[in-house]
Amino acid sequence: MAEMLVVALALxxxxxxxxxxxxxxxxxxSYDVGPLTVLVLPPDKVAWECGYPTATGCYQADQHRIxxxxxxxxxxxxxxxxxxxxxxxxxxxxxxAAKH
Numbered sequence: 090m091a092e093m094l095v096v097a098l099a100l101x102x103x104x105x106x107x108x109x110x111x112x113x114x115x116x117x118x119s120y121d122v123g124p125l126t127v128l129v130l131p132p133d134k135v136a137w138e139c140g141y142p143t144a145t146g147c148y149q150a151d152q153h154r155i156x157x158x159x160x161x162x163x164x165x166x167x168x169x170x171x172x173x174x175x176x177x178x179x180x181x182x183x184x185x186a187a188k189h
Contacts, residue, residue, distance in 0.1 A: 125171060127155045127164070
């Protein structure tokens with residue numbers, strides 16, 4: 090059910106989306122939404138892809154990619170980072186102690 094909501098949001102926000110399976114990541118579909126690729130993965134895969142053990146999602150600006158668990162609130166949050174444009178900092182979600 091939640092994955093269907095994620096797909097509906099992707100279609101609604103992007104106007105047109107295509108889907109494919111990413112065999113290299115093991116499980117979870119990917120969706121092309123305009124210039125972005127949205128990967129919907131299980132929590133352990135998201136944490137690995139995002140490089141942070143408790144991550145539920147991340148926006149990877151350099152790869153034009155959103156990685157998310159199948160949760161519409163996480164997806165919307167990550168789209169927010171995309172829409173932030175040049176003000177988006179890749180260190181925005183890193184704890185302050187790790188930035189120094």
